[in-house]
Amino acid sequence: MAGTSDYGLGPITFPRGWFMVAASDEVTQTPLAVRYFGQDLVLYRGESGKAYMVDAYCPHMGTHLAKNTTSYVVKDKKQVEGENIRCPYHAWRFNGADGMCNEIPYSEGRIPAAAKLKTWPLVERYGCLFTWHDAEGGEPNFDLPEIKEWDDPAWVRWTIDHLGTLPCHPQEVIDNMADVGHLGPVHGGPPEYFLNRIEGHVLRQFQGGTHRTLEVGALLETNTFYTGPGILLSYFNGDVGLMYIAHTPVDDGVTKAWHAYLYKSPNAVATEEDVQVARMAQAGSLEAFAQDFEIWANKRACFNPLVVQGDGAFGKIRQWYKQFYNPRAQEQKFQALANGEYPVRGMPTHNQRVA
Ligand code: FES
Ligand SMILES: [Fe+2]
Known part of the structure; x- marks a missing residue:
């Protein structure tokens, strides 16, 4: 392992x-x-x-x-x-x-x-x-992400999908944030634009494209971010839905994962019917995530991606991830090395269908 x-x-x-x-x-x-x-x-x-x-x-x-x-x-x-x-x-x-x-x-x-x-x-x-x-025994120095939609009655609360354990290091899951090149082949959603942004403990990805798995004919735009090393949230098209992925190390090189999806109903207070739609939306989101999961479950470890032009900033994302594996005294040094915006060569960084 x-x-x-x-x-x-x-x-x-x-x-x-x-x-x-x-x-x-x-x-x-x-x-x-x-x-x-x-x-x-x-x-x-x-x-x-x-x-x-x-x-x-x-x-x-x-x-x-x-x-x-x-x-x-x-x-x-x-x-x-x-x-x-x-x-x-x-x-x-x-x-x-x-x-x-x-x-x-x-x-x-x-x-x-x-x-x-x-x-x-x-x-x-x-x-x-x-x-x-914290292996060093320190108190938290950042918070869990706020999800204000959780208490909004228009939104249907998720139920957690238990995905079990993956025989791979969480680094392989984190790499996905830079992985512009898999969106077309794996999800049927080649992006029209893509950008990573790193700010301290937070790693972001902005992208938009059509999506075969989620059957979105129009542009599906996602605003995805990790708050620290284990909790990912992804807003779909502004705020029509919110995907949640969490992963936690079980052993060194073994990772447990969960998925969920919060759905915004068209009503001020979600109805029973909205709950049914939300469950279907969550199943769709899970199907898309399962496409990544199958890759991770079966791949060998990748210590050094063989990066070519058109790939995302895997090196920067791995640099960001190192802050969590080094003493806290060095955290700012690692953050300074990773902070910034990372476009993909030859690809727009924002939605060009709008002004
Ligand atoms: S009380 Fe004896 S082993 Fe726990
Ligand atoms: Fe993916």
Whole structure:
């Protein structure tokens, strides 16, 4: 498996940033086993409804906190109590917020300080749960993207498509942002114009073309941007729809991905009929994304694209991506090397059908 060091991205294996870890509706009072950043983790919801993510293994004797069906802790539904999670082996109980063990049912002795689970920060937005990952342990220095449409009743909220894991490094997914040359062959949508713009943590792509998969006869214009390394949003034709793609490293060279689509109905408050149309629109958007996904699922790693005239700025996009794999102290240096606008030689940078 080709990993971060093979791509020469930097000394930090898993990037710094906000990452999706689950859809909101997957996380309940039944603990859920997940794996990200090379670590086994557990997600659960406390009785208050708040979600928590903790290390999967109990500090007592290493039991997995979610992978059990036969212990009476599980059968008697004692796994989640208040905001706490209880281990199925000897029933030690841990708080999800600070990770501290706060009950050992059979012991009257002092609870040792080492009886503590590592906890991860979680934020719940637009039907998803996100964690902030920083191998250096720093606080977030940029925010999740705002999606004001989520709370607008004219828009139909998405349901998350779970795409599973790809046996490839997220670099291959990020490359898509520069990849003007695949739009015709893969999507049937050769662009009429194309531009990348890099501003700090944000990587943008503007393009417009017709699109066979989405059956758009007129120009389909997209305004697509990554906020940090793992969350992509793409506005279709101004604001008729908003595509969401999230991807999170599972192991070095293994990536989990999700897709969704927010649909703007013609009504002030979306109707039941609009919901049906939205589901069809999401299925169409997913079909287009699946065309990229099939390529990634089967390609070999590409450490150095063999770039020709007419290709997009793969080098600049990879330069942008390096900021997340290097110590934060060097972030501005990496940003300065990547910031700017990158047109494609021989192609307009904006829609020439309008003035
Ligand atoms: S291993 Fe978890 S309580 Fe003993
Ligand atoms: Fe694509």
